[in-house]
Amino acid sequence: MSKISPDYLALQRLYHWEKTAPTRVALTQPMGAGAVQDFTWAQVADHSRRMAAHLKAQGWAPGSKVAILSKNCAWWMMSDLAIWMAGYVSVPLYPTLAPDTITQILTHSESKALFVGKLDGWEHMKPGVPAGLPCMSYPLSPDDAKQAYEGWDAIVARTAPMKESPVRGEDELATLIYTSGTTGLPKGVMHSFGNFAWALDRGLQRIPLTQDDRMLSYLPLAHVVERMLVEHGWLRTAMHVYFAESLDTFTADLQRSRPTVFFSVPRLWVKFQQGIHHKMPPAKLNRLLGIPLIGGLVRKKIRKALGLDQCRFAAGGAAPMPLALLEWYGQLGIAINEGYGMTENLALSHITEAGKNQRGTVGPTYPDVQQRIDPETGEIQMKSQALMQGYYKEPEKTAEVFTPDGWLKTGDKGSIDAQGLLHITGRVKDLFKTGKGKYVAPAPIEDKLVMHEAIEACVVTGANLGQPLGIAMLNADAVAQSASAEGRAALESSLSAHIKSINATLDPHERLQCLVVTTTAWTVDNDVITPTFKVKRNRIEDLYAKHYEAWENSGKTVLWQS
Template sequence: MLVEGVVREVSVPPLAPPVRTGSLGDIPFTNAAEAPHQTVLSRRQPSGAWRDITAAEFATEVRAVAKGLIAHGLEPGDRLAIMARTTYEWTLIDFAAWAAGLVTVPIYPTSSAHQAQWILQDSAARACVVETVDETRLISGVRTHLPALSHLWQFNTGAVAQLIDAGRDLPDEAVDARRAALAPAAVATLIYTSGTTGRPKGCVLTHANFFAEVDNAVELLHPVFRSVSDEPAATLLFLPLSHVFGRMVAVGCLRARVRLGHAPSIQTDEFLADLAGFRPTFLLAIPYVLEKVFNTGRATAEKMGRAASFDRAVRIARAYGEAVEAQEHGTGPGPGVALRAARKLYDPLVYRRIRSALGGKVRYAICGGSPLGRRLAAFYSGAGIEIFEGYGLTETTAAATVTPPLRPRIGTVGWPLPGSAVRIADDGEILLRGGHVFSGYWDAELGAARPATDQDGWLATGDLGALDADGYLAITGRKKEIIVTSGGKNVAPAPLEDRLRSHPLVGQCMVVGENRPYITALITLEPDGLSHWRQMTKKRDTPLTELVRDERLLADIQHAVDDANKLVSRAESIRRFAILPADFSEQTGHLTPSLKLRRALVVRDFAKEIDQLYESQ
């Protein structure tokens, strides 16, 4: 839809028919009936080896655990909370709960006692499964405030075996009856948005929401989920299953029978070992992971005295990726002979090493959470890893837009998910509509969802964006995060922050300037990048409190700021910055569990540093 020559609305027809019967709890049993011997999961063993699990084996275990949940007196519609890292057991309990007719409620394992209590209390959860004794103690400490909570189980002390044993005498038909009673419109999960202010709200997602999301995504991303080569599709999930993105991936992989593994830790050494052992063909990632792999490769090259060669390889990969993009859109001839030769030269020297760091077989990466940035997306494309960027919310069951295969537009988040629509409101706010849009926010008094869309089904996202002439969406900022300087200039902080965070030395950053004369930034240092910088500058022993005033470090960060400022006008540019001796983190309360800034808390806790940025020089 065009308004005064500007694209204001785009819709894409569905690629998959809507599901009219059944629930997510049927997926393991459908897989077992249609392809009993196909590998659908792999489970990491204590030795580090990966054991394959067939569709039949998974369905058997799901049924056994579901019987245990029923045997413990849990009724259809009861809420079961899961507080654990990304593990096989998380996915097993999720599908077993659905097979038993329950509603699952994720809790981040890093949540405080207060946060966990609120979610359990608001959802009136009757049962909770945790991973370790630490979470057991945390929940036990607030249990007097949770009258509805009847059961508390712990994975690493045998929760799965205990549930299987409890349901051993129940007939299989007990589970079949629960599954048969579920329809797509039934509630599947309550996912509490971490929120940047206030208490988390429970997003009510139905089985139909997940089917609309994953079925259309799988069909759209055919080369990713349904391998077109001899290499079976597989992915290693390291995103939190407490977050909607990770959850959608798990459901989508089981639905498409893609081999799925779980990586509970993203600590560099453990994560790289899991990638090397599992060897995925595609990854679902947030930009931070791809930035870290790139920056680690750059640091390694610098240590070997090959930084200049690495940088040249980066320029070639970016040029190649952009040339391929232009060719696919019919706006260019594609990579020329010289560019192809240069790329071939650097493939064994640089690009293959980058792919090896991701397990060696990765050819696709689906990236969401925040913009990856044009330069990094073009680099990975040129290095042999096709990037699909997406945009979505908990309220949209993850992706609302995604890059279409063979038609990338670097710097955008693609088209609407098939079967959905995107509209840009008069003030630039992104509105979304489709089968993946949630039922509403959980109302504890009603015991049901309170609708959050308008009468025509449009969801106001709070994000700002623009559609180009071909319907690709670009995210420009958050409606509530727009900074208005004392001179009346509106500044979107996201582009500046995203570009700064791509620098190896920058961990987190927050742009500041509300009702101030100019824009400034608070910057924290990335530990691995800082460690490498210390080695290269021979300043290993300088305390961090002194290092943040080091002239060379300040100059290096200034280069990053200057690079970010190229994105904006002079009035929007960062004039001054402060390097903080401590990082923003979830533990300090400055980041949400999904790594979004809690801006009001940062402003409060670093008011002195901010004021100093506006003192006379």
């Protein structure tokens, strides 16, 4: 076990920048109507110290839990720092959760208070907050939250800053990160300050962050990757973090921040691609890219339009990246490094190496991370000093996810090639057997299916059917097109051709019998996707399994389901 330098623990990093770079801008927060508010390191520290003094004055026992329910913003980060400084443990909640899930997490974590921050659906979420739980609001909170709860600025204005600079030991619990729950209820993953510091040490050997870098924070800070890469990367390096204002302003937010390091989930990389194809058809784009001088200008123009013209390191993760998508971005001069990890290991497991063509894999392990494949199940197992302390208050579930010799069971299937690169082939539990007794791994087929420009998300299923079938959610443009008989017919023709081309690449038992398309959005609210855009397979089965036999016997390649 390697020891962590105390200087690299989260709070010590704040004190370091407070002392050595007080006037450097640390955070840039959009305030609406084009206005922004900058926070220097001195201001971040001052706000955090004042809020910490307020929290500590409540007299809760050391190690008490304090929750944050908000979209990403400067006050989210300062709340986290204040909670730690006061001697407490932070509990972030996704800003899109259903009220029942909010109740479950706040109750299970025994949270003593809640920061209610920047939210789009507060009216829907509010019933999930237990009666009597003390709450505080942010300057960008919904109006009724600002009226109901004392605001950040008021608390900071009336509270003297904490003069001491308390430190937290590497073995102390820093946070509970509740998993997004693709199966069952979310579990509270316990991570220490030392876990984060060790993971940053190894992560920075592959992702070269410096104080000169810029990142746009827009994926939920409640998710482990954003927490690690943005929040803790910021604390370690003093890079400049910008926040996104809204979905509608996202392009402008990217162009304002011009990130030098950018991470996104596959679904959003696909949406960027579809947006480009909407303005320039694929055939025309490919033709222009093939012309030496013009191709270079087109690449530069597209990267600038995306706000990624200054990006020197791009990454994807949280779900498999389709190989065709990686190749497409490679043509534009954007090399996407694919990462792999879990909440349980702080997302520090594998990542492809910059400058090397390792497409089709998630690369080698990070330094000092061990990997192996279970010879019986093909499951990927790993071990490192970033492994969680366990699931909060759930020792039985903790025991289930570790082997007797202390390796984390990822639940993913894979293989390791001669170069030590990891190939992920699917989920151990996602494999299903058709009625012909053949096993099908859905993930590689879904990677191909989602590449159609009309498809937003998809699932391949079919346990006990003669052949697998696909279920796909159309994106907004395709839904609008399907409103007319002519548009629907054109979509059907295009999707049929897509299925035919995919089936030509598959073994006979893997070929899709049909594709069912739905115009009803899969959302967090209707419980079909998680806050990180992963489709809940068990929920798909609940909604659609009763139709499988009829769909299989329909004789149609493309079917419509409202």
